[in-house]
Amino acid sequence: MASERKILFRGGIIVNAGGAYEGDLLVENGKISDTGRNIGQGAGEVVDVSGKFLFPGGIDVHTHLDLPFGGTVSNDDFFTGHMAAAFGGTTSHIDFAIQTPGETLTEAVDRWHEKADGKAVIDYGFHLAVTDFNDAVLAELPTMRKRGITSLKVFMAYKGLFQVSDEDLFQTLRIARDSGMLVMVHAENGDVIDVLVREAHEKGNLAPKYHALTRPPEAEGEATGRAIAVAEMAGAPIYIVHLTCALALNQVRRARSRGLPAYAETCPQYLYKRFEDYELRGFEGAKVVMSPPIRSADNWPHLWQGLADDTLQVVSTDHCPFCFDGQKDLGKDDFSKIPNGAPGIEDRMMVMYHGGVNEGRYDVSRFVEITSANPAKLFGLFPRKGALLPGSDADIVVWDPEKEKTISAKTHHMNVDYSLYEGMKVKGVPVRVYRRGELLVDGDTFHGEKGSGVYLERGVFTPV
Numbered sequence: 001m002a003s004e005r006k007i008l009f010r011g012g013i014i015v016n017a018g019g020a021y022e023g024d025l026l027v028e029n030g031k032i033s034d035t036g037r038n039i040g041q042g043a044g045e046v047v048d049v050s051g052k053f054l055f056p057g058g059i060d061v062h063t064h065l066d067l068p069f070g071g072t073v074s075n076d077d078f079f080t081g082h083m084a085a086a087f088g089g090t091t092s093h094i095d096f097a098i099q100t101p102g103e104t105l106t107e108a109v110d111r112w113h114e115k116a117d118g119k120a121v122i123d124y125g126f127h128l129a130v131t132d133f134n135d136a137v138l139a140e141l142p143t144m145r146k147r148g149i150t151s152l153k154v155f156m157a158y159k160g161l162f163q164v165s166d167e168d169l170f171q172t173l174r175i176a177r178d179s180g181m182l183v184m185v186h187a188e189n190g191d192v193i194d195v196l197v198r199e200a201h202e203k204g205n206l207a208p209k210y211h212a213l214t215r216p217p218e219a220e221g222e223a224t225g226r227a228i229a230v231a232e233m234a235g236a237p238i239y240i241v242h243l244t245c246a247l248a249l250n251q252v253r254r255a256r257s258r259g260l261p262a263y264a265e266t267c268p269q270y271l272y273k274r275f276e277d278y279e280l281r282g283f284e285g286a287k288v289v290m291s292p293p294i295r296s297a298d299n300w301p302h303l304w305q306g307l308a309d310d311t312l313q314v315v316s317t318d319h320c321p322f323c324f325d326g327q328k329d330l331g332k333d334d335f336s337k338i339p340n341g342a343p344g345i346e347d348r349m350m351v352m353y354h355g356g357v358n359e360g361r362y363d364v365s366r367f368v369e370i371t372s373a374n375p376a377k378l379f380g381l382f383p384r385k386g387a388l389l390p391g392s393d394a395d396i397v398v399w400d401p402e403k404e405k406t407i408s409a410k411t412h413h414m415n416v417d418y419s420l421y422e423g424m425k426v427k428g429v430p431v432r433v434y435r436r437g438e439l440l441v442d443g444d445t446f447h448g449e450k451g452s453g454v455y456l457e458r459g460v461f462t463p464v
């Protein structure tokens with residue numbers, strides 16, 4: 001019933017990837033039906049949004065909800081993670097269905113559907129992470145299109161567990177190219193990392209900082225360059241996930257300047273956290289144990305510049321929360337046993353707006369492009385998602401650019417006992433969040449209905 005209402009958003013600044021203008025926006029039956037001025041006479045509900053931005057709902061294309069990892073499970077499921085996402089202005093996400101070695105791809109996707117069924121509040125899709133390469137699996141890959149999956153992920157790290165050989169990477173890229181799928185790569189040199197981790201163990205170097213010291217930026221730079229070269233030989237586009245450092249960024253920049261279809265995302269933590277966070281008192285450093293690791297702060301300006309000049313097209317979170325008490329401490333005596341990951345699905349829009357728009361690094365249109373429009377295009381959701389256009393889903397974030405907030409684990413909605421951004425003051429926050437015309441969040445109140453999020457069958461990617 002709720003979605004059959006007509007809602008008129010009156011007098012806001014409507015922001016799309018291409019630009020921003022002052023106007024009204026009309027929603028009917030969960031979709032945007034019109035934008036302009038003096039529209040929507042007789043709408044049942046009028047929302048005054050003067051002085052506010054209207055953004056298309058955020059799309060986080062890199063999340064790990066309910067993920068078994070390192071003897072535990074990431075602590076947000078498809079309900080708590082979705083509620084937190086909505087509070088942060090994110091109304092769609094794409095999670096990774098990860099194949100357990102030995103199982104078919106169909107089984108992996110079925111398992112992820114079970115995690116989301118009945119819990120979802122925002123809309124969601126799946127990438128498929130392939131970890132076990134054999135003829136049967138490679139033959140099964142193209143059939144994933146019928147399940148609405150048009151992106152694959154492979155890992156060049158995690159030796160002996162998930163790591164792909166160059167041979168399998170090449171074959172996967174060719175199959176993906178022929179079936180209209182985009183391959184995403186975790187680019188770190190797993191062979192080198194494996195040696196460094198073993199040596200750290202032998203020397204008794206077991207504190208959290210050794211997580212970073214055994215995964216140097218050169219390992220990421222090398223793998224990024226190799227992934228792009230293998231993709232070029234395969235004639236396939238490629239997408240580098242969670243890029244962290246200047247060495248890797250330069251590989252993507254060089255490829256794009258040659259006209260190659262190479263794309264990359266970074267994550268907010270790589271723009272705000274520094275290597276020294278691993279050396280904080282006690283076991284605090286475990287909070288930033290993730291792969292690739294946090295780098296030295298001299299990488300930050302390069303990544304911000306990459307977002308501004310389109311070397312980086314997307315900001316995602318790699319949201320994979322583990323509690324400091326009870327989960328991270330599995331690695332109290334050995335950094336290699338600390339569950340890898342950190343929370344962020346709720347914070348992404350606010351910290352990227354604050355650091356990007358308020359600090360003058362890019363404008364609101366570019367903000368929408370990297371948080372919503374480009375994710376929708378690259379992952380086959382555009383223009384249903386990622387735009388405020390007639391015909392698009394009415395995923396609308398009413399954003400108050402003047403409102404301030406202090407980020408804290410005490411007030412966030414993610415099911416985790418710490419925040420990467422504890423105490424950070426941001427200006428510009430979502431005040432109302434709609435998904436397909438239904439109000440999910442109004443200020444501090446959650447109105448979302450458990451199970452109302454839908455699975456997104458995705459189309460092929462659009463180059464950006």
Ligand SMILES: [Zn+2]
Pocket residue numbers: 062063064318
């Ligand atoms: Zn990830």
